[in-house]
Amino acid sequence: MSDLENFRLETREWLEANCPAEMRKPVRDDDDVYWGGRRATFKNDAQKAWFEACRDKGYTVPAWPKAYGGAGLSAPEAKILRQEMAAIGARPPLSSFGIWMLGPALLKFGTEGQKQRFLNEIARGEIRWCQGYSEPGSGSDLVSMQTFGEDKGDHWQVNGQKIWTSYADHADWIFCLVRTDKDNKYKGITFMLFDMAGAGVSTKPILLISGNSPFCETFFDDVKVPKSYGEDCPGFVGEINRGWDVAKYLLGHEREMISGMGGGERTAAIGTAMKRHSAKTGDDLDPMLRTELAMFDVDALAFTAMAEKFMDEMKSGKGHPAQPNMMKYVGTELNKRRHELMMSVGGSRSLEWESEETRGGAPSRDWLRTKANSIEGGTSEVMLNVISKRILELPGA
């Protein structure tokens, strides 16, 4: 038996022994997954047991090196773990922006000291991070951001405001773009790391059209950000004034992640399920709606093939480096269309905002949430600009 086959069997056994039955049910709400952090609590014992088992095995971040809290799995091993977890419907043991965003940035740009400290904290779910990028005046034009850190020798004094900070009100630390040179647009931003519990940091949740508040406004009022947290552990990632390089890398990583989901449930065909749904409510599918569903399914299934091709090409180093922008554009637009159709099929029932039958208005809230898909992480219009410039090489784009 090959090592990989062995690994698969061991993994299967380990999951069988360690993943509680409750943790194999689909995720319905945000708190069905553990997010970690100083103030975190477990929803139930099963969540705690599952998290702790994975933490001790390095499976909260399986592909990170063991020294930083991971399991040091190779890419094929990590894929096997993902497959085996998917096979039993296992929930992620830990979710966080530390895992998805800051971790990859530190692995690429961080010092050894930063990796030792911050990656281990992330892997063990001890510190919950949030991302400070957008500002009220800087959305798509992110580089125009003005939150400013005045150089005070051993620290910066930061003043300004961020917006769309996901879960800032639950976060412990922030990775934050701060302007450190007002005269240099691209080479005047520093990627800082600091504690949200420090003086001068305040957050205010933003109520969205979905009725939920996953995002905050975050205010900085004379916040003191140390340049160093000790030996080989600076308070910023990469170089001072070169934070844009880190931010750009992370944005690319984010789009890749979003587009990598293309083959999943979000964009799969829906006609069959919609027919079943309307039969349950005693409705017939309107022939025109059936047509729309069929046209959607054609696009969704075709995109599934595109997602597979995209992933295959990425793995083998083929494909255009700007392709994630195309995947993000098409995938998010499809998801919006999907929810429009689901609302139409659901009829008046899907308008319900609070009923038990709709699990608290899930259809309408989810539908409204999807409207952000083509805005966050780069708008569809910005994606089209990038395709024009980098793939089609159109002039002036």
Add this chain to the structure above:
Amino acid sequence: MPLYHSEDQAMLADSASGFMADEGNIAKQLRHYRDGGCPDGFGHKLWHQMAEMGFTGMLVDEADGGLGMGHVEAGIVLEEIGRNLTPSPFLTSSVLAATALKHGSNDLKGRYLPGLVSGESVFAVAVDETAKHRPSRITTRAEKSGNGFKLTGAKSFVVQGASADMLVVAARTSGADDDEDGITLFAVPKDAANMSHDAVRLVDSSVASHTKFDGVELDGGAVIGDVDGGREVLNAMLAAGRIGTAAEGVGVARGAMDMTIDYIKQRKQFGQVIGEFQALQHRASHLYSEVEIARAVTIKAQQLLDEGAESADLMTSVAKAKVAKAAGLAVKEGVQMHGGIGMTDEYDIGLYMKRDRALQEFLGDAYFHANRVADMSGY
């Protein structure tokens, strides 16, 4: 299997691309035969050259003198045919008829396949009976007559029917017009008595026939597959033809798109290159996305068909519908972005629009295939 071309397939794509650009290009083929009023609508010399390249017998088994390749490989050639708008019997002969003949007797194979492989023969398929593709309804009848059959009925959209040495004809040997069973496929030779063609030139300069069978006598040896069991052969032939048409459509889409992107990088108005206008950039980028996706799902369906996967039929319809939408967008945006010059016969972009229209209709348009996706998905 990864969803991109293997090294061998990439090499084939290189040689097909070079060959079609050199020999199958618009000036040498499409315009030449169109302007010369050629009754066939394609050139036999190129067909022979394609045989020398090994293209004509790609899908023919090695035991029968072919290359024993699959739909991914045939699709590679078809994409280049589409890109160059090359008129050729490849789709009807080497894809559709060749797929049907796989189910034929050794005698039929021996009679027809050598001519296909050598580029001597051209085949056509006669399936449609009305202006829309509706193969579930077959009214052309083949009645038992002595040791053979007598074929009566009418077919339309028989591409290159009048030029073909043999026609694969779907006829009813039992049951009612809309029955699933009771279909038989026949290989009808060109010199069969009581067969007549009304050959008509189409918008894309290809030639298709309204073909009449007025008591055409056929012997039992003309049957492809089993009597009354032809639906399976017909479905296999249609699946091959549909994914082939999709591949050619991808080529048309890419050809039209590349030409258009090049054009908006050159054309100046208001003192600037029009490709600098965001109004055009966003449409071009959207088009690029659609064409990439259409190509991905086409390759996916080709692979599934070659693997004999259960989902091949569904994905073939997805691909045919998606390509129809994407290629339709490519040619419409192509003409619009070219402006006035796009309306002239002298400029090639209009030829792409014409070819796309014909390919959309061939073997089922986007509506037919989207409907089929819904049917197959149970809604």
